[in-house]
Amino acid sequence: MIEKVFVSSCLVGIKTRYNKKSAYNEKVLDFLKDKIAIIGCPEVLAGLKIPRLPLEIKGKVQDLLRGEAKIINKRGKDLTPKIFTACLEIVFILKKLKVKTAILKSLSPVCGSGKIYDGSFKGRIIKGDGLLAYLLKKNKIRVITDAEFR
Secondary structure (H helix, E strand, O other): OOOOOEEEEEHHOOEEEEEEOOOHHHHHHHOOOOEEEEEEEEHHHOOOOOOOOOEEEEOEEEEHHOOOOOOEOOOOOOOOOHHHHHHHHHHHHHOOOOOOEEEEEOOOOOOOEEEOOOOOOOOOOEEOOOOHHHHHOOOEEEEEEEHOOO
């Protein structure tokens, strides 16, 4: 059986990032050559436009799940409900499809794994996961970031 892998759309060259650019990574494409790639962007699924203001988590992802933190844009608008719904939809679909691995965009407040921006919009990086990465890990789906393909 061919392995199915979820991959952030920006990593395969689709211009879905906040700045209307991609984060194309040829090594990710090489990794996917003998696999079925399921491509998506949680922010786009949430209905956010391209381009859009940058997002960060104000607080920790664990607190976000209790309503004590938020995913906000640079102007302070709370986008948590939309993004949370999109992330849950992705997790649901990936579990139904029996996907075991996801390759996500590093540092993102949604896709980042292990390191994300601190919520200040000042470029400071802290330990932590983005919402989708966190939910995937909780559902036993392995998360790899593009940083591991450099």
